[in-house]
Amino acid sequence: xxxxxxxxxxxxxxxxxxxxxxxxxxxxxxxxxxxxxxxxxxxxxxxxxxxxxxxxxxxxxxxxxxxxxxxxxxxxxxxxxxxxxxxxxxxxxxxxxxxxxxxxxxxxxxxxxxxxxxxxxxxxxxxxxxxxxxxxxxxxxxxxxxxxxxxxxxxxxxxxxxxxxxxxxxxxxxxxxxxxxxxxxxxxxxxxxxxxxxxxxxxxxxxxxxxxxxxxxxxxxxxxxxxxxxxxxxxxxxxxxxxxxxxxxxxxxxxxxxxxxxxxxxxxxxxxxxxxxxxxxxxxxxxxxxxxxxxxxxxxxxxxxxxxxxxxxxxxxxxxxxxxxxxxxxxxxxxxxxxxxxxxxxxxxxxxxxxxxxxxxxxxxxxxxxxxxxxxxxxxxxxxxxxxxxxxxxxxxxxxxxxxxxxxxxxxxxxxxxxxxxxxxx
Amino acid sequence: xxxxxxxxxxxxxxxxxxxxxxxxxxxxxxxxxxxxxxxxxxxxxxxxxxxxxxxxxxxxxxxxxxxxxxxxxxxxxxxxx
Ligand code: HEM
Ligand code: HEM
Ligand code: SF4
Ligand code: SF4
Numbered sequence: 001x002x003x004x005x006x007x008x009x010x011x012x013x014x015x016x017x018x019x020x021x022x023x024x025x026x027x028x029x030x031x032x033x034x035x036x037x038x039x040x041x042x043x044x045x046x047x048x049x050x051x052x053x054x055x056x057x058x059x060x061x062x063x064x065x066x067x068x069x070x071x072x073x074x075x076x077x078x079x080x081x082x083x084x085x086x087x088x089x090x091x092x093x094x095x096x097x098x099x100x101x102x103x104x105x106x107x108x109x110x111x112x113x114x115x116x117x118x119x120x121x122x123x124x125x126x127x128x129x130x131x132x133x134x135x136x137x138x139x140x141x142x143x144x145x146x147x148x149x150x151x152x153x154x155x156x157x158x159x160x161x162x163x164x165x166x167x168x169x170x171x172x173x174x175x176x177x178x179x180x181x182x183x184x185x186x187x188x189x190x191x192x193x194x195x196x197x198x199x200x201x202x203x204x205x206x207x208x209x210x211x212x213x214x215x216x217x218x219x220x221x222x223x224x225x226x227x228x229x230x231x232x233x234x235x236x237x238x239x240x241x242x243x244x245x246x247x248x249x250x251x252x253x254x255x256x257x258x259x260x261x262x263x264x265x266x267x268x269x270x271x272x273x274x275x276x277x278x279x280x281x282x283x284x285x286x287x288x289x290x291x292x293x294x295x296x297x298x299x300x301x302x303x304x305x306x307x308x309x310x311x312x313x314x315x316x317x318x319x320x321x322x323x324x325x326x327x328x329x330x331x332x333x334x335x336x337x338x339x340x341x342x343x344x345x346x347x348x349x350x351x352x353x354x355x356x357x358x359x360x361x362x363x364x365x366x367x368x369x370x371x372x373x374x375x376x377x378x379x380x381x382x383x384x385x386x387x388x389x390x391x392x393x394x395x396x397x398x399x400x401x402x403x404x405x406x407x408x409x410x411x412x413x414x415x416x417x418x419x420x421x422x423x424x425x426x
Numbered sequence: 427x428x429x430x431x432x433x434x435x436x437x438x439x440x441x442x443x444x445x446x447x448x449x450x451x452x453x454x455x456x457x458x459x460x461x462x463x464x465x466x467x468x469x470x471x472x473x474x475x476x477x478x479x480x481x482x483x484x485x486x487x488x489x490x491x492x493x494x495x496x497x498x499x500x501x502x503x504x505x506x507x
Contacts (some may be wrong), residue, residue, distance in 0.1 A: 054485060054486065055483065055485035055486060056483065056499060057484075057492075057499040058499065059483050059484075062476065064484075065484070066491070068484065068486040069484065069486075133499075154486060155482070155484040155485070155486065155487065155489030156488055156501065194472045194475075195452065195472070195489035196465075196468055198469075199488060200487060200488075209464065281472060302482075355465075356463075356464075356465075359465065359468070360464055361455075364451040364453050365451075365488055
């Protein structure tokens, strides 16, 4: 495989920022098939159309996911990318690696693939970019047997679950996100490795409302840590912040002088629910109005922290599709205990409730968030066996009618629509 | 009454062999037995893949099923994609 003329791609090497073109050229020194990536991309720029063929039957035996087939539609011109499949590897919880493990994976990928990686994909997996069909099985064998790692999800599978680093590093985590993610990953191995649904389904776990894995935007089922009781406060530390003795935001903005810390301007006035005030030199919070946005806690971490009665909020139905617009997940369960003591039984119950309904009612290629939108939130809440709560209400009603079901009215009522229609045509 | 797993697998395979399009969504198999739960049908279809009778076809985002007899992979003479 020879170097190709790539004048347009070479433009992307100019400027002070990193360039994927430079990276791929460097890789091509040892992996000559990488010249063909650049050659084909240059051709695509020229033709203004992709030369990748999308999808296929490729995979490893026994699995129906984890490998995304990619082929060149001009393989004669670019034999190095005739097959260029993507392999997803399930990342460890919180993406903790040893350098030893990373070296092994990279060496394995140099042996069987292009050596190019994307760390990490949006789902969370390590993405190995580009290998031939015949290399899939040997790569998979060594990955699972010698390194002890496994493929992630793709297609209509449960996608590789992901989590924030939670209690392993972060004092704000309201439950053990790593344990929850790991437990559910192991519990649902069949759903991760084989297609299980009308379309993809993702779980993500964040330990607090800062939501460092962006669960609310990127997952069908977001488990976001929260607390029920009051924000814990240390008034002495509040005074230290006011006096300028503690750096705000843990010193995160210390690269510039922002002037003296002003608790009114930087905390109280920015509280989205206006539920904070100073009284007699003390900071006060009306916790019944607090929406757990984390702002005040982020600014004054030594003075404020999440309450002690901890659990999570469950939001359902985020998606980021190309058509039809993106949407955040909708709050469904304001508070649920999340505990390894019962093996996350109550969370699993909610998940399977959703799956049973969505598999039945969801259309082909319809994310659960779209199914919810189609049937409406009141119906979804009923399906979930929940009582409507004030937190489910987003805006004042726009429909003036009130509908009652028979079972909602004491004594019920009998109504034979057919008999009525026999006398009054519709 | 719901079909037995073997009856269900036979019905799914028959559908995959006779449907106008070779590639089918898992939901297309639900009609093979309205009495069976979607997860049972999904498992039966996945079993047929293990047995080498059906194959998965994946776009990357979505997975479909096809009877092996009706499709060739990209490396075969004539692809279906
Ligand atoms: C101009 C070129 C390309 C276009 C227009 C394109 C378009 C798309 C579209 C529309 C999807 C969603 C597919 C679906 O819903 O079935 C997708 C997914 C994907 N594409 Fe491409 N693609 C291109 C090039 C590539 C290349 C070069 C690669 C890798 C070598 C690639 C890897 C992927 C992967 C891994 C996914 C799956 C993502 C997921 O799981 O949701 N694509 N692409
Ligand atoms: C101008 C060049 C490129 C730009 C600006 C670009 C940008 C991006 C961005 C912003 C993402 C999402 C990152 C995230 O996970 O948050 C992404 C994902 C991805 N890129 Fe690129 N990319 C480029 C070239 C390429 C090339 C040359 C390949 C492969 C040959 C590639 C393969 C992928 C794949 C497979 C993913 C998705 C991984 C997943 O499943 O989440 N990209 N790219
Ligand atoms: S989401 Fe919250 S608990 Fe998790 S790492 Fe971020 S700040 Fe910490
Ligand atoms: S967490 Fe947010 S809503 Fe609650 S008191 Fe602090 S700033 Fe206000």
